[in-house]
Amino acid sequence: IDLFIRPCTPMELPESAYDVNICYAALKGTRKHVMLGIFDHQRIAEVIDIAAMVAGGMEKLQEKPILSFYTSFGLSPLQQSHKPTRILYEAVTNRIPISVSSVPMAGMTGPITMAGTLTLTHAEVMSGLVMAQLIQPGAPVLYGGLPSIADMQTANFAGGAMEAGIMNAAIHQLAKHIRIPNASSCGLSDSKLPDSQASWESGMLVLAAAMAGTNIIRHAGGGLLDQAMTVSMEQIVMNNEIIGRARRLIRGIDVDEAHIGLETIKKVCPGGRFLDTDQTFEFMRSEYYLGNGMTNRDSRDKWIEAGSKDATERAREMVEKVLSETDETTIPDEVDRAIRQKYLVHMKS
Secondary structure (H helix, E strand, O other): OOEEEOOOOOOOOOHHHHHHHHHHHHHHHOOOEEEEEOOOHHHHHHHHHHHHHHHOOHHHHHHOOOEEEEEEEEEOOOEEOHHHHHHHHHHHHOOOOEEEEEOOEEOOOEOOOHHHHHHHHHHHHHHHHHHHHHHOOOOOEEEEEOOEEEOOOOOOEOOOOHHHHHHHHHHHHHHHHOOOOEEEEOOOOOOOOOOHHHHHHHHHHHHHHHHHOOOEEEOOOOOEEOOOOEEOHHHHHHHHHHHHHHHHHHHOOOOOHHHHOHHHHHHHOOOOOOOOOHHHHHHOOOOOOOOOOOOOOOOHHHHHHOOOOOHHHHHHHHHHHHHHHOOOOOOOHHHHHHHHHHOOOOOOO
16 A cells, blocks of 8 residues: 545534644555545645645645645536535645546446546546646646446445446556546445455456556545545555555566576475575565465365464454554654644544
């Protein structure tokens, strides 16, 4: 998992305090890049200011952004919304990267066909990209096409549908055609629990986007279930394993003299073993994906001896271990004090 996107909303706070608190908590809690959606366009300047304080100044933030934004610029079908347009304006004038998103739902706010919904998505995203470049030529933008489908039996959002994965894979081709990096959405599941359905939906969709060449896959590691209404920490751990496998797949096979190892083959063959060769020791930790500990490859006897735990149980243990061991801030104390003093009125105590 390369970046952090908030998976939930702090509804115990007044809405006017959402953005400042989310930005502060995210930057304090992770060293990964933070991508934010903004609730109140009047707060975006404060969010950028907090990020600049953490980065060491506005110039350093622009030079190496620790923060970016996403906004649903297109209000499908073929409309623009006032608030996202203001967010777009503030982001690009401050040269903060932004994913210009369109989120049509095929069969509801987009045509029933995938080709039709992709055409609509492209038109909506293009309008945002053009506006961004008119406001600030050279503004750093991402093609944020995030098409989904509606279940025609219930009219519900179906984030885990294979067709959503197909369309989000196609988004990269549309973005590549106009030479813009893209952010798509794959990794959601409609399951209510971190179970087999959640894993096959998340896994297949992440793999589809990865194999298509997608630059950023939003929601891949967020553990979002139940039509994006539920967050599962166990699913985050399992999705991290899924992402690792997908990345190993697209890395492919290294082919060079050292990896082919003809001299090693000559020494061992015929009838020898490769386990204790220099080549094995050199590549045993880099050639194969070792995983994060979620995948169990023990013998059945050893698995039974350890409690016969399924993937969800092992994920829950890993979550508890991570949470019990993690208690550090990524913001220096003096910067933290300055942020709290400046924005105390918005801060959760």
